[in-house]
Amino acid sequence: MKFRNFKTVPKMIFGRGSFDQLDDVLADERQKVGDFVVFLVDEVHKDKPLAERIPATDKDMVIWLDVTDEPKTTYVDALTAEVQTFAAENNNGRNPVSVVGLGGGSALDLGKAVALMLTNEGGSASYQGWDLIKNPAVHHVGIPTISGTGAEASRTTVLTGPDKKLGMNSDYTVYDQIIMDPDLIQGVPANQWFYTGMDCYIHNIEALNGTYINEFARAFGEKSLDLCSQVFLQDHPDSDEKLMMASYMGGQSIAYSQVGACHALSYGLSYVMGYHHGIGNCIAFDVLEDFYPEGVKVFREMMKKHNIVLPKGVTKDLSEADMDKMIRTASGLAPLWDNVYGPNWKEKVTPELLRSLYERM
Ligand code: NAD
Ligand code: ZN
Numbered sequence: 001m002k003f004r005n006f007k008t009v010p011k012m013i014f015g016r017g018s019f020d021q022l023d024d025v026l027a028d029e030r031q032k033v034g035d036f037v038v039f040l041v042d043e044v045h046k047d048k049p050l051a052e053r054i055p056a057t058d059k060d061m062v063i064w065l066d067v068t069d070e071p072k073t074t075y076v077d078a079l080t081a082e083v084q085t086f087a088a089e090n091n092n093g094r095n096p097v098s099v100v101g102l103g104g105g106s107a108l109d110l111g112k113a114v115a116l117m118l119t120n121e122g123g124s125a126s127y128q129g130w131d132l133i134k135n136p137a138v139h140h141v142g143i144p145t146i147s148g149t150g151a152e153a154s155r156t157t158v159l160t161g162p163d164k165k166l167g168m169n170s171d172y173t174v175y176d177q178i179i180m181d182p183d184l185i186q187g188v189p190a191n192q193w194f195y196t197g198m199d200c201y202i203h204n205i206e207a208l209n210g211t212y213i214n215e216f217a218r219a220f221g222e223k224s225l226d227l228c229s230q231v232f233l234q235d236h237p238d239s240d241e242k243l244m245m246a247s248y249m250g251g252q253s254i255a256y257s258q259v260g261a262c263h264a265l266s267y268g269l270s271y272v273m274g275y276h277h278g279i280g281n282c283i284a285f286d287v288l289e290d291f292y293p294e295g296v297k298v299f300r301e302m303m304k305k306h307n308i309v310l311p312k313g314v315t316k317d318l319s320e321a322d323m324d325k326m327i328r329t330a331s332g333l334a335p336l337w338d339n340v341y342g343p344n345w346k347e348k349v350t351p352e353l354l355r356s357l358y359e360r361m
Helices: 018-027 073-090 105-117 190-208 215-234 239-255 261-273 277-285 293-305 320-331 334-341 351-360
Strands: 011-014 037-042 061-065 098-103 140-144 158-160 165-169 177-180
Touching (some): 037 105, 177 239, 190 261, 215 239, 261 277, 261 334, 261 351, 277 293
């Protein structure tokens, strides 16, 4: 039996207003003349009050991220090249002393990915997988501005590459520092708030109902689930704080367990049809009452409370080839199905089953 040796974020700051401590955090990294920091910031914050508070000096680089599509390997490589050109022109080719990712799961993943690619040659597509990264990343700081994915806590950065959607999973991927400031998630549009928040809720349901569950993962997953129900069913006044912690703890839970059927199906929707992670999960979860009866029941109460209406019939115009590709993507996620059914999952996860689920979405 081999146990997982679980790397966590070593430093974290939590609390309203804590974003302003980013300057102190970076001051510790700025040692020499010429040292510079790269800020990768979700474009949604451009020309907003938060942009004014970014502690960039005139030596630093601020890059506004286009997160219309979820992160692609080509985008990561282009951003990395942009930073390298800047370093060559301004700092004798020396890397930045820190990369800051500021935004949702997409921006957080781009922050991790660029920090890794600055020290690992050959392009991000060649590192999609488990423990392929060879060298430690540049120091990197993650600051969420929407909560749910757990990307602030996880050891992966999910990328869509030329032939697969798969993360760069490694201990080096994990942020060196995160700053969790609940002020930053205020004002997220209601639908997006719900979809991304449900990513966290679904992580917990899948982890807690999976065969991989253990007390470590359960401790985080149960608390995270409890926080989700306070946020999404009770309108708690401290909802922002609670959702932020739910996201982090959900991330910790799945790090030592695994997600399940919903994520497997959602990856298919995303890879073939381009659905974003949060909404794709919601569309998939809504047909999984046989897998997660209680979880789906409560999910529907949450949708009702927040007037969420999911798109329906999303796969009805899909070609046979695309449906097959989606089924292949979903059934290829062995660890997820192993978590759902145990080692005999291949007998259960038939193309017919997956097709029938996709057809109901
Ligand atoms: P996102 O980062 O794509 O952001 C969703 C939308 O919210 C975007 O339009 C963004 O601009 C906007 N937004 C962000 N902060 C805002 C704010 N404060 N105010 C207003 N709008 C704001 O969405 P997400 O759901 O956070 O992340 C999804 C991504 O995370 C996917 O690419 C998925 O693959 C990835 N993911 C990664 C992990 C991991 O462990 N690395 C886990 C789950 C999901
Ligand atoms: Zn997820």
